Amino acid sequence: MNYQELVSSRRRFLKQALGVSAVGMLPTILDMQKWAAAAPLSDYRALVCVYLYGGNDATNTVVPRSGAQQQAYAGERGPFAVAPGSLLQINPISPQATALGLHPSLAAMQTLFQQGKLAVVANVGPLLAPTTKTQYTNNSVPLPPNLFAHDEQQEQWMTSLPSGPQAQKQGWGGRIADLLNSLNGNSQVSLSVALDGATNLFQIGRNVVPFQTYPGNLPQLLGMESWQPTMASAITQILTQARTNLLDQQWNSSLKRAVDVTQVVSAALDATPALTTPFPANNWLGDQLKMAARLISASGALGLRRQIFFVGLGGFDTHGSQLSDHPRLLNLLSTALGAFYSATVELGVADRVTTFTASDFGRTLKHNGEGTDHGWGGHQFVMGGAVKGGDVYGTYPVMALDGPDDVGEGRLLPTIAIDEYAATIAKWFGVAAGDIPLVVPNIGRFARRDLGFLL
Amino acid sequence: MNMGRLTSASITTAWLRMLWHAGCLAAWAGLWVVCLPAHAQTLTLTRTSVAAGSSVTVSWSGIASATGTNWIGLYTPSAASQNHNGNWMYVNCTKTAGAAFASGSCAFPIPSGMAAGSYELRLHASASWTSIAKTALTITGGGGTGGTTVSVAPSSVAAGGSVTVSWNGIVSPTGTNWVGLYVPSAASQNHNGNWMYVNCTKTAGAAFASGSCAFPIPSGMAAGSYELRLHASASWTSIAKTALTITGGGGTGGTTVSVAPSSVAAGGSVTVSWNGIVSPTGTNWVGLYVPSAASQNHNGNWMYVNCTKTAGAAFASGSCAFPVPSGLASGAYELRLHASGSFTAIAKTALTVTGGGVTQPTDAQLRDAARLLIQASYGPTAAAVRDAATKGPAKWIDDQFLIAQRSHYDVLRAIELGGKPLLDIDETSLMNSLWKQAIEGPDQLRQRVAFALSQIFVVSFRDGDLASEEFAFGSYMDMLGRNAFGNFRRLLEDVTLHPAMGLYLDMMRSEKADPNSGLQPNENFPRELLQLFSIGLYQMNADGTPKLLNGVPIPTYDQDVVSGFAKAFSGWSVGTNPKTDDGFYNVPWPRMHPFWTTPMQAFPSKHDIGAKLLLNGVALTAGQTAEKDLKDALDNVFNHPNVGPFIGKQLIQRLVTSNPTPAYVARVAAKFNDNGVGVRGDMKAVIKAILLDTEARERNSALGAQFGKQREPIVRLANLVRTFKGTSPNGQYQFWYTQIIDYGLGQQYFMAPSVFNFFAPDYTPQGPLATARLVAPEFQISTDSQLLGTSNTMYALINWGYGFGNNNPVNLNYGEFIPVANDPAKLVDQLDLLMTGGMTATATRNAIIGAVSAEPAANAAERVKKAVYLFAISPDYAIQK
Incomplete structure (x- = not known):
């Protein structure tokens, strides 16, 4: 028996021992019977943030299909331009100045767009105030610091706030969670779940601490099994002792919470029927979204009326190898989103789950011979039954160096602020109109609190 | 954040092999194929007919792009180049690659067992099976057993010792050729158990036409004349023999014990080795005595042959680290090897103890030594704590500075030269080497500093260009280790020009702007050089706190500076390519030696020769060479006042504490700025300043509510293996895939998700640390699942053994406890x-x-x-x- 099998057998043992065990906060058999029958609560809503790490090349994602815009794009992008004939045509409900297509790797998303379940939000990015090209050139409005740097723009995307070395680091997802957490009653499981195996700033709030896990079977702490009660009790003693050192306190609270919450979530998942919707194989994003669907399925059992999921996909920093990497990544994105939407239909919650993308930045219209460099504004997708899909929100930028949307080498000056994008999503999720500034503190500087892409 | 791993299997292997054999190099980025042009290489012989057992002089000339791995082999005309049967050499006339020779000559030995007939010598392309020239050769007088020889060294040996028996030229060798020891008149049947197959064991294995074995001479053997006989396959027919004299035979006279070094300071440790115990058991033991003492008076200074005080396995020969107590008076001593469970000494060896009379380290000294080793090594052992406590921290660090570095790249290269095809070597070999050095290496401080540097100057397998390039990381870690005790300026330059970094952050093949095509120099490397590798985003005070202007931090640079550095760094590509346009654009694949150990080189026509804006308003004048621009740009970065506090603070965070006081950072930065004799960037001075600072050393400081850091998972695991002397059946630590979360650590060498490393220096988890505005970088990977997975990995290691691969877990040894x-x-x-x-x-x-x-x-x-x-x-x- 190898280690993997041993861990899994321990876990089976733990499952079998449920109900007769005195360990920690495990639910009783009665709870589990209740859970097995529970569906999502009637006022349930979920948000899914799909974060594309590295800066998705939005210009090659939503692409001019014909006319002068297409010619200007092809002229600058050279060998990195997507051929117009290969683009997947979309026909937005609203009239557009630029005829658009999706990258040929986005077939499932094209279908969702045409079905009205997916929308494009054009040229979104971090801003401190509405900014025109002239204001940018004259430096007459404040600009976010350290534009075009990965971690800084990631932080701006996740917090909606320009940072600095001493900034308070909370994400707008975390602030939404703090505001709506009371809807989840006393549930032991966090409103916020990160599924990419990493921590993220988006979900950090003042009070709500995200459950940070990854797809698959959840590990239980070895040593806590009911067959070794003195070990389990010594572990609990160690992890619950009072400490003065702050790092010690952090370690104990983090590990203790992981032990307790994982037990509860694992038991709830075991009691929830399996999904039948197929998800794409060898697709890390698909794996995470499948786990999100399973957790949505268990939300009623866990007593959750609101959930915010964070899923991530890396590799979008295509300075090099763009021609091979970017189509592969977009295919992962499209097939994963397509399967996830179908899963929400299967669970009967398609109109109560809204999925949206975010990414560090778009990329330069100019290329460097291998790929493209860091930009600023980029296009995002919003998906779900509550989305007023089949349309493009905002204005597709002008493809011209030194044009009205270019601040150098084809870096796009955003025409929609992250604050506006976030406020629209927060409102749909149930944040009261008066509380929107608590989610996006700078929203007062912008005219629009609702871009209209959600019902 | 998935790996998107490219493996050799994702390429049609047959297609690749074909290209490789045809002398072609496949390149990524469009998958074009470069075939080497035919060059006028020649290969000639001084004479074209030669007797087996003699040698012939082979000469060559005109190798284009000669390297040290061009090589020559001897073949029958129809044989594939793989079938050299050991008859080959590099162009330096040895089997160890050395200097490159476009032309030259070597004496090429013709084995005595070689059958007469037509042969040919072939000259090969660098480290490949592709022959680039050949010449015919006739071998005469070969065949028969006349050419088979056996020899022994030394030719006289004491009973209980061992000799090396070597043979050559077995015709039609098999795994059942064998060697036996005889009195000259004895029949071969009467070997009395003193025999072995040519694989040096009593179980038949591989065939060896030539080779050698250590051949043990039993300690009970009578003195006299003997002979060693080599036999035909599975038969009593001897095909060659050699004489051997055995001395001092009979009784225990053949049992020996020795010690190294033969003089040691009290409180140190020596290695005691023994050989030839007759009828060994687990209760043979070694003790330390003054020469006149009875063996009963060991004063606790003894151990069994399993190196512990608990009897275990029997060892006829072996060695142990034997600690010499610090309280021992200086003078002459001896180590005695004893018969099983008795006070009868069967062998002894002299040992001089110096510096005796030194008092035992105090408990406080032991605790501080253990803390030092937790900060500056991959973990304490009982012996290391005693050693460091006796020396004191400054002397321990000075001694560490003197220990030679060992190469990871050479480990990988040896596997390749041992015959494993380049594309069959994977990251497990690199991980074996990295973990083995971490756990066993004597140069612990260098390794911890190199590991810390690998988390600042990040390169990662999780990148399409480097996904299956373990040689890249072997070479890169060697480079970091080399610079760990060097100067930061050299480190910056070596990082900048290393091909692994060149591919990871795209400086390789970054070229000057082309207004017609929209092309501009790649900004990836220059941006991260500034933000992550040297100065950071904001101007700092000398103590690492941000400088403020009207309450707002002041940026160190803007986009124009990034563009300036991108231009200054344009025009660099593969160091092993010719300096042509093709050489600039075509990154070869597979990347054969010495691709990864050759820094990038400048291609003048691809370099932007305009003026460039750098830091602090400095501008490079137009018209400079790529080399001069690179030097000036790196000097500009190196001399920025942020470097000392920026790098110093991160090294403190990796080794000592997450939240150093500004005063501590300032003391370290001051040493970075000037090591005391006017040198900036002296890494040894920085390391000493970090580890010897009162904030690092004082127990009172360590008791503070903000002091300390999360021991990162790799270090946590390595600490357990070192402290509890973990071992595995094959001697490796197969911690291959610890980047996975559930059965790993969520961390592995060179597996960071991006150039931002596994964790950022300013990461703060929600909770008491955030409230106190403190940071805890390592908590960035401490997700719920990682906390549980890593703890479970420790549980597995402690209770069951842990490791990847079949039947080779690392098990901890609790004998000491x-x-x-x-x-x-x-x-x-x-x-x-x-x-x-x-x-x-x-x-x-x-x-x-x-x-x-x-x-x-x-x-x-x-x-x-x-x-x-x-x-x-x-x-x-x-x-x-």
Whole structure:
């Protein structure tokens, strides 16, 4: 028996021992019977943030299909331009100045767009105030610091706030969670779940601490099994002792919470029927979204009326190898989103789950011979039954160096602020109109609190 | 953040092999194929007919792009180049690659067993099977057993010793050729068990036409004349023999013991080795004595042949580290090897102890030594703590500076030269080497600093260009280790020009702007050089705090500066390519030696020769060469006042504490700026400043509420293996895939998700640290699942053994602690010293003592395992202080 099998057998043992065990906060058999029958609560809503790490090349994602815009794009992008004939045509409900297509790797998303379940939000990015090209050139409005740097723009995307070395680091997802957490009653499981195996700033709030896990079977702490009660009790003693050192306190609270919450979530998942919707194989994003669907399925059992999921996909920093990497990544994105939407239909919650993308930045219209460099504004997708899909929100930028949307080498000056994008999503999720500034503190500087892409 | 791993299997292997054999190099980025043009290489011989057993002079000339791995082999005309049967050499006339020779000559030996006939010598392309020239050769007089020889060295040996028997030229060798030891008149049947197959064992294995074995001479053997005979396959027919004289035979005279070094300071340690114990058992033992003492008077200075005080396996020969107590008076001593479970000495060797009379280190010194080793090594062992406590921290560091570096790249290269095809070598070989050095290497400080540097100057397997390039990381880690005790300016340059970094952050092949095509120099490397590798985003005071202007931090650079550096760094590409347009654009694949060990080179026509804006308003004038621009740009970065506090603080965070006081940072930065004799960037001075600072060393400082750092998972695992002397059946530590979360650590060497490393220096988790505005970088990977997965990995290692691959787990050895397991408090105190440097809180101590006491005293090993695991998950261990 190898280690993997041993861990899994321990876990089976733990499952079998449920109900007769005195360990920690495990639910009783009665709870589990209740859970097995529970569906999502009637006022349930979920948000899914799909974060594309590295800066998705939005210009090659939503692409001019014909006319002068297409010619200007092809002229600058050279060998990195997507051929117009290969683009997947979309026909937005609203009239557009630029005829658009999706990258040929986005077939499932094209279908969702045409079905009205997916929308494009054009040229979104971090801003401190509405900014025109002239204001940018004259430096007459404040600009976010350290534009075009990965971690800084990631932080701006996740917090909606320009940072600095001493900034308070909370994400707008975390602030939404703090505001709506009371809807989840006393549930032991966090409103916020990160599924990419990493921590993220988006979900950090003042009070709500995200459950940070990854797809698959959840590990239980070895040593806590009911067959070794003195070990389990010594572990609990160690992890619950009072400490003065702050790092010690952090370690104990983090590990203790992981032990307790994982037990509860694992038991709830075991009691929830399996999904039948197929998800794409060898697709890390698909794996995470499948786990999100399973957790949505268990939300009623866990007593959750609101959930915010964070899923991530890396590799979008295509300075090099763009021609091979970017189509592969977009295919992962499209097939994963397509399967996830179908899963929400299967669970009967398609109109109560809204999925949206975010990414560090778009990329330069100019290329460097291998790929493209860091930009600023980029296009995002919003998906779900509550989305007023089949349309493009905002204005597709002008493809011209030194044009009205270019601040150098084809870096796009955003025409929609992250604050506006976030406020629209927060409102749909149930944040009261008066509380929107608590989610996006700078929203007062912008005219629009609702871009209209959600019902 | 998935790996998107490219493996050799994702390429049609047959297609690749075909290209490779045809002398073609496949390149990524469009998959074009470069075939080497035919060059006028020649290969000639001084004479074209030669007798087997003699040699012939082979000469060559005109190798284009000659390297040290061009090589020559001897073949029958129809043979594939793989079938050299060991008859080959590099162009330096040896089997170890050396200098490149476009033309030259070597004496090429023709084995005596070679059959007569037509042969040819072939000259090959660098490290490949592709022959680029050949010449015919006739071998005469070969065949028969006349050419088979056997020899022995030394030709005279004491009974109980061992000789090396070598043979050559076995015709039609098989795995059942064998060697036996005889008196000259004896029939071959009468070997008395003194024989072996040509694979040096009594189990038939591979065939060897030539080779050598260590051949043991039993200690009971009578003195006299003997002979060693080589036999035909599975037969009593001897085909060659050689004479051997055995001396001093009979009785225990053949048993020897030796010690190295033969002089040692009290408090140090020596290696005692023995050989030829007749009828060895697990209770043979070694003791330390003044020469006149009876063997009973060992004063506790003894061990069994398994190197512990608990009898274990028998060893007829072997060696142990033997500690010499620090309290021992200086003078002449001897180490005695004893018969099984008795006070009868069967061999002895002299040992001089110096510096005696030194007092034992105090408990406080031992605790500080353990803390130093937790900060500056991959973990304490009992012997290392004694050693460091005796030396004191400054001397320990000085001694560490002197220890030679060992190469990871050479380990990989040896596997390749041993015959494993380049594309069949994978990252497991690199991980074996990295973990082995971390756990076993004597140069612990260098390795911890190099690991820290690898988390600042990040390159990662999780990148399409480097996904299956273990040689890249072997070379890169060697480069970091080389610079760990060097100068930061050189480190910056070596990082900048290393091909692994060139591919990772795209400086390789970055070229000057082309207004027609929209092309511009790649900004990836220059941006991260500034933000992550040297100065950071904001201007700093000398103590690392941000400079403020109207309450707002001041940026160190803007987009124009990034563009300036991108231009300054344009025009660099593969160092092993010709300086042509093709050489600039075509990155070869597979990337054969010496691709990864050759820095990038400048291609003048691809370099932007305009003026460039750098930091602090400095501008490079137009018209400079690529080399001059690179030098000036790196000098500009190196001399920025942020570098000392920016790099100094991160090294403090990697080694000592997450939240150093500004004063501590300032003291370290001052040493970076000037090592005391006017040198900037002296890494040794910086390391000493970090580790010898009162904030790092004083126990009172360590007791503070903000002091310490999470021991990162790789270090946490390595600490356990070192402290508890983990071993595996094959001697490797197969911690291959620890980047996975559930059965790993969520961390592995060179597996960071991006150039931002596994964690950022300013990461703060929600909770008490955020409220106090403190940081805890390592907590960035401490997700719920990683906390559980890593703890479970420790549980597996402690209780069952841990490692990837078949049947080769690393098991910990608790022998040192079993004797005190009957006293739970004493056990916990011993573990406290080694695992936390004596920093364990009372509540933790009591909880562990309670759990240990609940286990019956008879289950001593279980008691130790429980205690070690409870330490491993406790804040006292996980947060080093």
